[in-house]
Amino acid sequence: MNEQVLERLKAAEEVFWKNDGYEHHEVIEDGAFTMADIRAAEERLLKFAPLIERLFPETSGQNGIIESPVVRLERMQRHLDDLYGTALAGSLYIKRDDILPISGSVKARGGIYEVLKHAEEIALEEGLIDESLDYSQFASDQFKVLFSRHTIICASTGNLGLSIGVMSAKLGFKVEIHMSADAKEWKKAMLREYGVDVIEHMDDYSHAVEIGREEAMQRDDFYFVDDEDSVTLFLGYAVSALRLQGQLEEAGIEVSRDKPLYVHLPCGVGGAPGGITFGLKAVFGDAVRPVFAEPTHSPCMLLGVMSGRHDEISVRDIGLDNVTIADGLAVGRASKFIGKTVGDMIYGFYTVEDQALLKLLAKLWEEEEMKLEPSALAGMPGAYKLQQEDPDMIPGTHLVWSTGGDMVPEEVWRRDYEEGQALLGGL
Ligand SMILES: Cc1ncc(COP(=O)(O)O)c(C=O)c1O
Structure with a gap:
């Protein structure tokens, strides 16, 4: 256990922890799950695609496949460069699960x-x-x-x-x-x-x-x-990696050990980021580096993996209240199996304050006209945290996984936006 990080976690301060248990997996061929499991899930989803298309006509443009685009964040990257006082070595992209059809979230x-x-x-x-x-x-x-x-x-x-x-x-x-x-x-x-x-x-x-x-x-x-x-949820999330591979190839984005793909994932109980991490590692091996982001008041996965106690420890055990505006990430105790299964595939962890999420929410609208919910902003500072805290970071591509927003009613989103704007004014 890294005592320095633990002390800061207890004080609900923002932290970055480079996972000292990270393994440079090249292929995943043993263990509880394999690429064959992901492919089986993908095949099942393909079988169901005609049904999805029939039940949800908004998916007809994608033939019943529930998928979201990858988009470059040029303006936001410039803003973050200024904010953090450092030019990011690499390019910033966003995976727009906030507009995923049917329920607008990962x-x-x-x-x-x-x-x-x-x-x-x-x-x-x-x-x-x-x-x-x-x-x-x-x-x-x-x-x-x-x-x-x-x-x-x-x-x-x-x-x-x-x-x-x-x-x-x-x-x-x-x-x-x-x-x-x-x-x-x-x-x-x-x-x-x-x-x-x-x-x-x-x-x-x-x-x-x-x-x-x-x-x-x-x-x-x-x-x-x-x-x-749930293993089924886990494999459903993992399918995203197969799709992402095609999207990156199409966009001409290289992913290699010399030009890694850093993927910044908001984490609640860990199922969604855990499943995506497993899929990414199965597809890209060591060329991908997943990074988990949690609120300062709910860092259950960081605590679980760092302590090795996974679901046997709660953020309340270290004096945190598990109260955050990032409702999707308000989880005090991590999944029973995610940390044990993918803990050594996660490159690093960090925490974000609620106020930072609100400021990022406001800025992302102003710079890119994207409306996200607070939880979905957690991955946004990841690239810069890594650049500041990890001397070994190899320049590459940074993908912020935006995890929700499309279903948020306008007046609810506007309240968060206005709060974020007020906080920005106070910078
Ligand atoms: C918007 C959003 N982002 C991220 C997550 C995190 O997913 P998980 O709880 O599986 O870690 C959630 C979970 O509900 C969510 O709603």
């Missing part, structure tokens, strides 16, 4: 994949499908009647609930979403409009998960999407 990747996989399993059990079936038939009344006899439960800080809720409701499942106290009102209201049963908890995310899991275990007809422990 959670659409894993969440929707898990609901589809579960629907497929039920249909197989019932003998409703064989290999030749066109999966768009999952939208038919026959399937809806079948799914209406099943309930999907999930606990969430908001965005996973949105993804699972919207997809499950469209297929005809009953859905119960346990929301932590951090979940924003508008996310709950949106789910209720879809007919989802939203259960509000006064406590934090870990508590909501515990209650949801207990409830599901007591009954047979319930399926629990376990954000703290």
Whole structure:
């Protein structure tokens, strides 16, 4: 354990920790998961693409594939160069999961994949499908009647609930979403409009998960999407790396050990950044360097990996309150398996203050006209933190993974924007 970093974590100060357990993996061929698992998930999503296109016509331009673009951030990079007083050695890009179709967040990747996989399993059990079936038939009344006899439960800080809720409701499942106290009102209201049963908890995310899991275990007809422990979510997120590979090739962006790709990932419980990290390592090997970003009040993954105690330690154990405006990242205890599975694939970790997130939110609108939610800004300072703190940083490409924003109601976003603007004025 790095005592200096720990002291600063306890004081809720911004920190950077270069992971001393980082391994220069070239290929992943042993371990619990392999590239074959990612490819199987990708194939399943391809099978379901006609269904997605039918249920969500906004995806027809991408033939039912839920994917987001990679965009250069020239103006924002210039602003950050000025802010940090250093010209970034490399180029800054953004992966726009904030505009991912259906639920406007990174959670659409894993969440929707898990609901589809579960629907497929039920249909197989019932003998409703064989290999030749066109999966768009999952939208038919026959399937809806079948799914209406099943309930999907999930606990969430908001965005996973949105993804699972919207997809499950469209297929005809009953859905119960346990929301932590951090979940924003508008996310709950949106789910209720879809007919989802939203259960509000006064406590934090870990508590909501515990209650949801207990409830599901007591009954047979319930399926629990376990954000703290789901391999299916993990593989759904990992598919993004295959897609990213194609996008980078198309854009002519080199990724090699001499010109690494640094990927800056906001982290809550760790499922989304963990799955993406695994996918990236499977595709790019040591040419990619994932970096995790967390709020100063909720650094559960940093704490879990640095201490080696993973889900056995909570940020509350070091005196932090787990209260942050970054609702999607308000998690005090890390996933049960992400740190253990991908901990040595994460190049570094850092924390960000809430006020910095708000300032970045305002600036990103002014410079690039992109509207993100606060959690989604966590990866934005990563390139500069690395450049300042890591003397071994090889110049390369920096990709900020923007994880949510598109569903945020205008008035909610504007409040954050105005707060960010006021803070910028005070610089
Ligand atoms: C906007 C946003 N970014 C990042 C994350 C982090 O994902 P995970 O909790 O899987 O680490 C979340 C989680 O809900 C989120 O809503």
